[in-house]
Amino acid sequence: MTASREPQTFSRKEFEKINQQVKDGDKDAKKYIVIDNKLYDVTDFVEDHPGGQDVLLTHVGKDASDVFHAMHPDSAYEILGNYYAGDLEPLPASVDKQVENSAQFAAEIRELRDNLRKQGYFHSSKLFYAYKVLSTLGLCAAGLSLLYAYGRTSTLAVVASAFIIGIFWQQCGWLAHDFGHHQCFQDRKYNDILVVFLGNFCQGFSLSWWKNKHNTHHASTNVHGxxxxxxxxxxxxxDEYASAAFYGALDEEPTMMSRFIAENVLPYQTRYYFFVLAFARFSWAAQSFVYSFNTGAINKSAALNLYERTSLVLHWVIFSYATIAWNSSIYNMILFFLISQATTGYTLALVFALNHNGMPVISAEKAETMEFYEIQVVTGRDVSLSPLGDWFMGGLNYQIEHHVFPNMPRHNLPKVKPMVKALCQKYDIYYHDTGFIKGTLEVLKTLDVASNMSLQLSKKAF
Structure with a gap:
């Protein structure tokens, strides 16, 4: 009978040496992540990671325990076991009070998460989501019916229809976000089906494009680079990191275009900010379309790939048909296109900006010294609103709670907000809660600070 082999224990120095090889670009270096003080060799798994390889690469060489537990189903633990490489030597006890506070805060958040899971806070109300889907589709029906009935005779009807369709796309975005985080169904395939229907077909945004981008955002929130x-x-x-990186790159043979942008555009970004938001929806839709046809499904599934691409094509075919066939003039066609796109651009981007812009941006080096849950709290902004405001922002005004518990259904986030806020106060973790207008002014102030820095950097660069 063969004795079972003891798992290898890696010292911190061994682990740091391996990570340094990765940072130095050694192609043969092993890629490890740490989960619950155990090392997992994900070298051969990076390209097959169902959530996208970018998100996994942001945590190579780091403790990914909290982000793993926050964003993965129970089935992921079985897959994880296939890549177990050994244990990691525990960290010595910290004598830094702030570090200790952060560690205790993270421990209590984990305990709270486990308790909330037992109490059913992670179970969705199917009635709530049925209402949300049907009422959102009702907006589409109302907008298209108005255009079909009066689009050839009334410019006012064209404008009203375009605005309704723009709001419909925005609300589809919030629902696709909920289903993309698997907040509704325990079986993830049903969530994905609805994401493709609401996101790809109804809204024109690719599921795979969104997941690759959004999962990375959750794993490294407001971490520069x-x-x-x-x-x-x-x-x-x-922020100052982005400004320094952009202007620093101009030292290496700047082009006429980059120089023009550096001198005449970025120093005045506060002035054109709201103009840019009008094109946000069309820009994201174009990016996701290109991503789907160039990169394909995030999980490399041929079936999902076909479903996504077909849905995206049908979205633009139906939208183009309605725009052309139900309007009587080129003028109204252009008006319908621009107003619908701009409405969604503004109503999505204004909310996105409130989520994290204007909050602290953290360097990659600093992020490695911070607990995952502390990063989620200090980089997020909650926005206190009425029920109508909650509807408009799709529950993302509970941004801190969403980042701490990304799989929790939207309708339960208001209930856990006081619990999270109390823990932040207990451990002196900064929790930012403000109003819509004040939060937007904070965003504009951040842009203005970066504008002034850009102006100074452009003078030095040229």
Whole structure:
């Protein structure tokens, strides 16, 4: 009888040496992640990661325990076991009070999560989601019916229809977000079916494009160089890291276009911010269309790939048909297109900006020293609103709670907000809660600070 082999224990120095090889670009270096003080070799798994390889790469060499538990189903634990490489030497006890506070805060959040799961807070109300889907589809029916009945005779009807369709797309976005986080059904395939229907077909946004981008955002929220949601250069710069990186790159043979943007565009971004938002929806739709046909399904499934691409094509065919066939003039066609796109652009982007823009941006080095849950709280902004405001923002005004518990159904986030807020106060973790207008002014102030920095950097660069 063969004795069972003891698992290998890696020292912190061994682990750091391997990680340094990865940072140095050594192609043969092993890629490890840490979950619950155990090492997992994900070198051969990166490309097959169902949530996208970008999100996994942001946590190579790091403790991914909290992000793993927050964003994965129970079935993922079985897959994880296939990549177990050994145990990691425990960290020595910290004597830094702030670090200790953060660690205790994370421990209590984990305990709260487990208790909330037992109490059913992660179970969705199917009636709530049925109402949300049907009422949202009702907006589409109302908008298209108005256009069909009066689009050839009334410009006012064209404008009203375009606005309703724009709001319909926005609300589809919030629902696709909920189903994309698997908040409704325990069986994830039903969530994905609805994401493709509401996201790809109804809204024109690819499920795979969104998941690849959004999962990375959740894993490395407001971390410079890792969070794609704050990587909006050269259109907008949100922080000193992005400004320094953009203008620093100009030292290496700047083109006429990059120089023009650096000198005459970015220093004035606060002035054109609201103009840019009008094109946000069309830009995201174009990006997701290209992603779907160039990269394909995030889980490499041929069936999902076909479902996504067919839905995207049908979205644009039906929208184009309604725009052309139910309007009497080129003028009204253009009007319908621009107003519907701009309505969605504004109503999505204004909400997205409130979520994290203007909140602290963290360097990759600093993020490695912080607990995952602390990062989620200090980089998020909650917005206190009326029930109508909750509807408009799709529950994303509970941004901190959503980032702490991303799989929790939207309708339960208001219930857990006081619990999360109380733990933040207990451990002196900054929790930002404000109003819609004040939050928007904070976003504009952040843009203005970055604008002034851009102006100074452009003078030095040229």
């Amino acid at each position: 890792q969070d794609p949601d704050i990587d909006t250069a050269p259109v907008l710069l949100w």
